[in-house]
Every structure is written in structure tokens, then in C-alpha cells.
Amino acid sequence: MTFEDWFRTDRLPHIYCAGCGNGTIINCTLAAVDQMGWNKDKTVFISGIGCSSRAPGYILTDSLHTTHGRALAFATGVKMADNGLNVVVFTGDGDLAAIGGNHFIHACRRNIDITVVCMNNQIYGMTGGQGSPTTPLRCLSTTTPYGCSEQPFDLCELAIAAGANFVARWTSYHVKELEKAVRAGLETPGLSFIEALVQCPTAFGRRNKFKQVADHVEYLKTHSLLKVKRDRLLENGEAVPPDMFVVGELVKRKRPALGVKA
């Protein structure tokens, strides 16, 4: 099989805007799922509400498109009802960390055996561009017209602190690295959290000086700091540049997990 065998072509054309990064993340995730050799009948994709959360609708398995912020609550229920199912969650930064914030930390605390892929466009895309918990300082949104003045959440740090067994961050530029990270997450028992920073030209890019999609992808590329380089800076007592974000496999561990297949 190839990852294309997982697509529901009867659902095309898709709803995503031209240049949206979400399709790249879906492709990388399905490529990783395909490599697992999973049976479609034993695989479930679950999401909340948002552009990112529309992803399961384009996938040829059973899926649940649930209520805003509740993807992880539904996923927990599905996994606990049948731990023989492979459960993958697609979510957005607003869905996961704003309205769904408590479900996120408790799913990590329980370390339930699911894989969560968060398409982080740093804004509410579907509802027209309100600020989210990951909107960077000084960035413009409809609710931060003078620039965001609140510190953003670092979703990966949150997942690590709350107890997830696998945590990684990449971007829509890093397709091969992202695919490998999702694969590693799928293979790791317990909660795997993969954050993918993506461009959203419609709600974020045009307000924040990314006139072209390529400008934003270039920004993601040039502002990524590999974890090994970050660790070296820290070892040498040097500061991490404030505009950079760390990418790579951030945690892989063996805390006791819930819902692991016997």
C-alpha cells in the first residue's frame, strides 16, 4: 500500500485554502501510518473542530469528528473501550490547548496509548483568525489587533511536563523528519505528541508579513533550532535566540501507560 490508499478521494475537493500547510501534515501522518502496516478496520482517526480537525473526513477508516476541544476525551473513550484499536488524533492549537487544554494535560498524565498530531498554525483558522494560546508575542490576530501581549504556550513543554512518553516538534518544511517523528510516535506505547508548525496564509500569514506562502515556510525553516544545537548552547551557558523554536525528538521514555495492547 501507499499513503494514497488511505485517502477518501470521494471527499475531494477538500476545504483547505490554497497554500495551507495542513495537507502536508496529513500526508506525512498517513505515510507513517502506512509504514506501520496497520489494518484500516483497526485504525480510528479522531478530531475536534477546526480546519485541522477536518482531516479525518478525508481518510478511509472509521473516524470521529467530535466537538471543539473534545478530541482527546473521545479518543480516550475509544481506546479504553477497545485497546486493540490504533487511535490517531488530529487537532489544532486552539482545539488542543485553549478549549481542550485540560483534556490535553490529563491525556498526557494518563499517558494513554494514542498518537496526537497537532497542526499548530498559531491562530484560530476556521473562525477567521482570533488569537490562540500559541499566538507568538507581537503577532497580529483579530483579537490582538495591536500585537499579542501574552506569553504563548510551548505545547511540547506542556506535554513533557504532563507526562507524555513521546514528544517531538517539526514544521511543514521538514516533511521527512515529520514523517519519521510520527512513525516513532505510533511505535511508542503511551501518549505520543507531535507538534507540526504550519503556515495558514488566510488567517495568520496575511496579517503577519508573510505575503507569500513560501515566505512563511522559509521562516519556519530558518527559525528552527535543532534540539542538539539547543542543548549545546545550554551546555556552553549560551542563550537560546528568542525567535527560534526547538525542533526534533524532545522526549522518548517509558513511563507506565494506559490502554496499551496486551
Ligand SMILES: Cc1ncc(C[n+]2csc(CCOP(=O)(O)OP(=O)(O)O)c2C)c(N)n1
Ligand atoms: C464550543 C465551541 N466553541 C467555539 C466553536 C467555534 N470554533 C470552531 S473552530 C474554532 C477554532 C479553531 O482553531 P484551531 O483549533 O486552532 O484550528 P484551526 O482551524 O486553526 O486548524 C472555534 C473557536 C465551536 N465550534 N464550539
Ligand code: SF4
Ligand atoms: S484558514 Fe488557514 S488553516 Fe484554515 S484552511 Fe485556510 S489556510 Fe488552512
